[in-house]
Amino acid sequence: MTTLYTSDHEWLRIEGDVATIGITDYAQTQLGDVVFVELPKIGRTLAKAEAAAVVESVKAASDVYAPISGEVIEVNDAVTAEPSLVNSDAAGKAWFFKIKIANKSELGGLMDEAAYAKHTA
Amino acid sequence: MLARETESTLKHTPLHALHLARGAKMVPFAGYDMPVQYAAGVLKEHLHTRSAAGLFDVSHMGQIALRAKSGKVEDAAHALEKLVPQDIVAVAPNRQRYAQFTNNDGGLLDDLMVANFGDHLFLVVNAACKTEDEAHLRAHLSDSCTIDVLAGRALLALQGPKAEAVLAKLGADVSTMKFMDTGPRPVAGFDCFVSRSGYTGEDGFEISVPAANAEALATKLLDDPDVLPIGLGARDSLRLEAGLCLYGHDIDTTTTPAEAALEWSVQKSRRNGGARAGGFPGAAKILTQLDKGATRRRVGLRAEGRAPVREGALLFADATAAEPIGKVTSGGFGPSLNAPVAMGYVPTPLAAVGTIVFAEVRGQRLPLKVAATPFVPNTYKR
Numbered sequence: 266m267t268t269l270y271t272s273d274h275e276w277l278r279i280e281g282d283v284a285t286i287g288i289t290d291y292a293q294t295q296l297g298d299v300v301f302v303e304l305p306k307i308g309r310t311l312a313k314a315e316a317a318a319v320v321e322s323v324k325a326a327s328d329v330y331a332p333i334s335g336e337v338i339e340v341n342d343a344v345t346a347e348p349s350l351v352n353s354d355a356a357g358k359a360w361f362f363k364i365k366i367a368n369k370s371e372l373g374g375l376m377d378e379a380a381y382a383k384h385t386a
Numbered sequence: 387m388l389a390r391e392t393e394s395t396l397k398h399t400p401l402h403a404l405h406l407a408r409g410a411k412m413v414p415f416a417g418y419d420m421p422v423q424y425a426a427g428v429l430k431e432h433l434h435t436r437s438a439a440g441l442f443d444v445s446h447m448g449q450i451a452l453r454a455k456s457g458k459v460e461d462a463a464h465a466l467e468k469l470v471p472q473d474i475v476a477v478a479p480n481r482q483r484y485a486q487f488t489n490n491d492g493g494l495l496d497d498l499m500v501a502n503f504g505d506h507l508f509l510v511v512n513a514a515c516k517t518e519d520e521a522h523l524r525a526h527l528s529d530s531c532t533i534d535v536l537a538g539r540a541l542l543a544l545q546g547p548k549a550e551a552v553l554a555k556l557g558a559d560v561s562t563m564k565f566m567d568t569g570p571r572p573v574a575g576f577d578c579f580v581s582r583s584g585y586t587g588e589d590g591f592e593i594s595v596p597a598a599n600a601e602a603l604a605t606k607l608l609d610d611p612d613v614l615p616i617g618l619g620a621r622d623s624l625r626l627e628a629g630l631c632l633y634g635h636d637i638d639t640t641t642t643p644a645e646a647a648l649e650w651s652v653q654k655s656r657r658n659g660g661a662r663a664g665g666f667p668g669a670a671k672i673l674t675q676l677d678k679g680a681t682r683r684r685v686g687l688r689a690e691g692r693a694p695v696r697e698g699a700l701l702f703a704d705a706t707a708a709e710p711i712g713k714v715t716s717g718g719f720g721p722s723l724n725a726p727v728a729m730g731y732v733p734t735p736l737a738a739v740g741t742i743v744f745a746e747v748r749g750q751r752l753p754l755k756v757a758a759t760p761f762v763p764n765t766y767k768r
Contacts, residue, residue, distance in 0.1 A: 297619070298429035300719040301692050301726075303748075319748065321694050323428040323719045324619050 269372060270381035271332045276356060277375065279366075283338065287360040288320065288329060288351065291385045297322040299351040304340040304362050311335060311364060313371055318361050320351065333371040335364035399445035400540045400600040408608075408615055415618060416513035418446040423617040431620035432721040435586055436762075439546035440616035441607050448516030449536040449594055452523065453506040456530075462507045465527045466500065471643060471666050473653035477502045480569040482581055484651050486643065487522060492668030492675070493639035494646070495522065497631065501568045501581060508568075508579065510541070510592070512633045540600035545590030545624075547765065548612040553580075553591060556606055560591060565766040574606050585621065587628025587764040626727055627720045629686055629759025635697060636684060636715040636729055642668070644675035645731065647684045652676060682712060683737040686759035687728040687745075693752060694719045694726040699745045701730055701754075707744075711736065714745060720761060727761050728754065 267279045274292035278285040293299065301321040311317050311331035318329035340362045344350050350359040366372070376384060396419040405412065410421030421443065423431060434440055454461035463474040472485040482501035486494045496515035501508040511519045516535075523533045544552060553560050558573040560580060568581035576599040584590040595603050607613050622632070631637045637646045655661045658673050666672075689695055695717045700710040717728030732743055739758050744751040 297423060298427050298721075300429075300721075301694055303693065316748075321719070323432070323623050323721060324422075326694065326696060 268378060269375035270378070270384070271375060272384060273330055273332070274385075275329060275332050277332055277372075278360075279372065282366045282369075283363055284333060284335065284366050285360050285363045286329075286332060288355055289381070289385075290355045293351050293355040293359075296320060296327060296351075297324065299348045302345050302348045302351065302361070304345060305337045307337050307340060309337045310367075311337060320348075329361065331364070332375065333364070334367040336367070337362050338365050339363040397446075399443055400597040401443045401445060401542075401604055404601050404604055405443065405615075410615070410617060413618070416446055418513065420446060421615070421617040423619045424615050426614055428617070428619035428623065429721050431614060431616045432623050434614045435546045435616055435620060435624055436588060436722050437547070438612040438614070439544055439548040439552050439590075439610075440586075440620070441604060441613050442543040442545065442616050442621055443540075443604070444543050444592070445540040445597075445600065446513035447541055448509075448511040448513065448519060449539050449541060450509040450511065450520065450523070451503075451506050451534040451536060452509060452527070453532045453534070454530060455532065457505065459502060459505055459507065462531055463502070465530045466507060467656070467662060467665060469522065469526055469666060470500070471652045471656050471669070471672055472500070473655045473662070474500055474507070475662070476653065476655065479504045480567055482508075482566050482568045482583065486637075486648070486651070487519065488643075488666055488668045488672060489639055490667045491639070492642040492671035494633070494637045494641055494643070495519070495639060497633050497637060499581070499583065501579075503569060503579075514634060536594075538597050539594050540597050542593045542595060542600070542604060542607070543584050543586075543590060544593065544607060544613070545584045545586040545588045545616075547589060549588075549590045550767075552607060552610045552613055555610065563767075565589075565768050574603055576603055578603075582767065585628075585630055586624040587630070587760055587762055588624075589765050589767050622716075623718060623721055626716050626718060626729070627722055627760065627762040628764055629729070629761060631684070631729075632716055641684070641731075642672055642675055642680060644672070644680040645682055645684065649676055679734060681734055682731045683734050684715070684729060684731055685737050686757040686761060687714070687717070687730055687743070687754040688757040688761070689726040689728070689745075690753050690755070692726065693747060695728045695745045695747055695752060695754065699728075699730075699747055701732060702744045702746065702751060703736065705744055705751045705753075710746075711743070722762050729759070732756070
């Protein structure tokens, strides 16, 4: 299992041909108190960089873009029911959705933990 | 094009160092580097203000003394009535009133507070409009009045149910003050002007203090365990829940008092048939609308779901209509309601409470119900 990161502050946990996607702890501290999360529908095919989810704080709405292409196979209903999970456990319980990876070569452009740490330093 | 605001061009309030020391996240606002939130975050800051007390730095706002050259406050009041549709003459000593500067089209140049300080009027205007407001006053009232911008004073707001008790601990006896009472009075030994008013819907106070004493006063207030510093983020969500207009968003030069649902703020004496009817810019249009109604109206909007509807969202009469009927002028999440809240303009036939309209959010039409404001009952001490 590998965890990769995007420059837009999303994380991807890669298990076989499935990627679990969420936003990073750094992102949630920047957003502040999350009050609303909207996730893509299961079965939707996402193109890389397409707006896939929405996360809103009291003040502002932010899009979450698909870091790689693929079909949405599972979404986390717990995070839409309790958006504050994003603030309390961004890297864990507050995962957003899982996609079936369409093209593994797209993973090559993503950062590992050390590179992401440098990106947010 | 607007000039890009950089850190070097942004102005600082007298509390700037205090904001940084308390870990505020700073943003540019009306030309000032201002705290949008502190470590607690917008949600906690909002809820703390409603349950205890919050301290806001509103020193970016303009404070102006308006004095009649005759020395008589009533002459200053008569003069100011040339620029606002409110009855200023009737504002008793140590009382204040909400007012608006109007333009020739009946639109609003700014909204403001006007206080009677016995021998002169004290005005508090919006930060983004204060330069224009000062020029407007000078252009129209200089023959009869002197206009002094009180640049050497900071302005703090202490809001929430514990505000009165917090001030009492600093030796300010404000218990006898009622909502919209105002006047000079010492706080912690400093030469302050205190009004029982605010922008949150809560009981509370606005305190004008010499800039040199502002940090000392703010520190004393923040030393009280009931007081948290509150940023602009929660200031916005608090005033939105209270149904209060934000200038430049809910009201501007294109909105009239009747359209903005501010009829309550125009007293009978200035309306058609009143003792001093008209005589302010845009009076013909404003007074006709007050008699006959306007074609559109600012309303409160509540969503059925959890998705916040933000400023700028277009409003539609139904789920499929092609043409918008209006738009959202303020919108977000109301922490005390734990639900989205918004305000916007709709055609008057659709302005009745309970009417369903639709907002377009990310390509989807979300139903909104026209709702009474304030969304959260206010707790003013009347």
